[in-house]
Amino acid sequence: MNAIELTRELVAIPSHDSEAAAGDYVEDWLREHTDAAVRRDEAGADEGRGGNVFARKGSGEPTLALVGHHDVVPPDDSQVTDSGEYVIEERDGRIHGRGTADMKGALAAAMVAFAEADPACELVVASFVGEEVGGVGARAAIDDGFGPDYAVVTEGSTGYSGPQTTDVAVAHKGRRGSTITASGEAAHASEVEQGENAIYRATDAVGIVRDLDFPSTEVLGHEMRGSVAVTEVEGGSAMNVLPERCGLTVDERTVPGERAPLSRVEEVPGVEWTVDQDLPPMACGDADFADAVLDAAEAVQEASPEHVVKPHATDAGWLSEAGTDCVICGIAEPGEAHTANESASLAVIERCERIYRRLAESFTG
Known part of the structure; x- marks a missing residue:
């Protein structure tokens, strides 16, 4: 055959x-x-x-x-x-x-x-x-x-x-998929000072991701450059309620020996970063x-x-x-x-x- x-x-x-x-x-x-x-x-x-x-x-x-x-x-x-x-x-x-x-x-x-x-x-x-x-x-x-x-x-x-x-x-390249979760405190949208807007915290985290340098390396004379991108956003429950949670997904294309420092998003109060998949x-x-x-x-x-x-x-x-x-x-x-x-x-x-x-x-x- x-x-x-x-x-x-x-x-x-x-x-x-x-x-x-x-x-x-x-x-x-x-x-x-x-x-x-x-x-x-x-x-x-x-x-x-x-x-x-x-x-x-x-x-x-x-x-x-x-x-x-x-x-x-x-x-x-x-x-x-x-x-x-x-x-x-x-x-x-x-x-x-x-x-x-x-x-x-x-x-x-x-x-x-x-x-x-x-x-x-x-x-x-x-x-x-x-x-x-x-x-x-x-x-x-x-x-x-x-x-x-x-x-x-x-x-x-x-x-x-x-x-x-x-x-x-x-x-x-590899692929690291992760989740950024921003937590806040719900409140009526007419009383914003009574709550903590999770979307604003997520936005601060997005700003950190956007400013990260993409990892790069060289393999047998060939340059490789990774990437990092926020790909999904989910948050909020109603037009008149400050959201208490906002979730983001991040797609990172990794290169040998290098990773983007995504853990920096946890410098934002109320934000956690979780790796969901890491294909080398x-x-x-x-x-x-x-x-x-x-x-x-x-x-x-x-x-x-x-x-x-x-x-x-x-x-x-x-x-x-x-x-x-x-x-x-x-x-x-x-x-x-x-x-x-x-x-x-x-x-x-x-x-x-x-x-x-x-x-x-x-x-x-």
């Missing part, structure tokens, strides 16, 4: 409510098509996710992992039939449907490359659960001891330096590994790929934080994932399979 055929098989399995069936398929396929040691863990078992899937072959050092995930975000209505099956169409050299770009096409490419490669090192393929909900599977795997020396996370890196060029991302950024710390992946990518395409950076958080952030040197190389293009028109190039699926196999057969650390 080639990577395109396997993509069709994987995309046909709904995996937004539960990815257990997709995980079953990945596990069974690896057992049938390889002689590798295959195992399944219990990550996300309490939510019916079915667990991560791992396969390992080859020996020696270092350990190189090809990492993907088999969960997807909920499909658009147009991507599902009345009976609940995923709609899959092929036209104009692309395969359309939920999960084609993010990221079953790249997972299929990684599985086929793993099966066919004669690796120069220990080679692992891993498919995680719960990537779309904060890295459930990746975090569980790391807690259970998963720690390859190097990893290619097969998220999208195509179309960054040029159309249809499959690049190699050496870094990506990723930075490759091994230039030789990044170059080796770039060499593999360049060898199998006419275009000249480049090292790039991505704006989006991925499971590479969790692996990088745990000590694995990561890059990102995959089929998805900017704007493809999570859309009603999600699709993946058939040619790029095949290209990524060749990149992964070439790297596995040449990389010795």
Whole structure:
């Protein structure tokens, strides 16, 4: 079975409510098509996710992992039939449907490359659960001891330096989502001196956020700049009542080693700051590994790929934080994932399979 055929098989399995069936398929396929040691863990078992899937072959050092995930975000209505099956169409050299770009096409490419490669090192393929909900599977795997020396996370890196060029991302931003809560004292709006306006306190906090410097850093010669923005405001109960509470949400895009000093908002009386989610950024710390992946990518395409950076958080952030040197190389293009028109190039699926196999057969650390 080639990577395109396997993509069709994987995309046909709904995996937004539960990815257990997709995980079953990945596990069974690896057992049938390889002689590798295959195992399944219990990550996300309490939510019916079915667990991560791992396969390992080859020996020696270092350990190189090809990492993907088999969960997807909920499909658009147009991507599902009345009976609940995923709609899959092929036209104009692309395969359309939920999960084609993010990221079953790249997972299929990684599985086929793993099966066919004669690796120069220990080679692992891993498919995680719960990537779309904060890295459930990746975090569980790391807690259970998963720690390859190097990893290619097969998220999208195509179309960054040029159309249809499959690049190699050496870094990506993280995301920290937080809540600012301003508390006051309610009073009738005709007697403002009897209360404390929570919206005014929240406004003071907004002023602090607005004046913060965005964090920045450099990774392998590439500048990365984060951002901070207040994105939602909720407060007040009636036109004639001073509000006793006002809540703000803040979206921060983080860069490796840096965070905006959002705790400064607590200098405002009655204001509390709470971190709700913190998806870590990723930075490759091994230039030789990044170059080796770039060499593999360049060898199998006419275009000249480049090292790039991505704006989006991925499971590479969790692996990088745990000590694995990561890059990102995959089929998805900017704007493809999570859309009603999600699709993946058939040619790029095949290209990524060749990149992964070439790297596995040449990389010795």
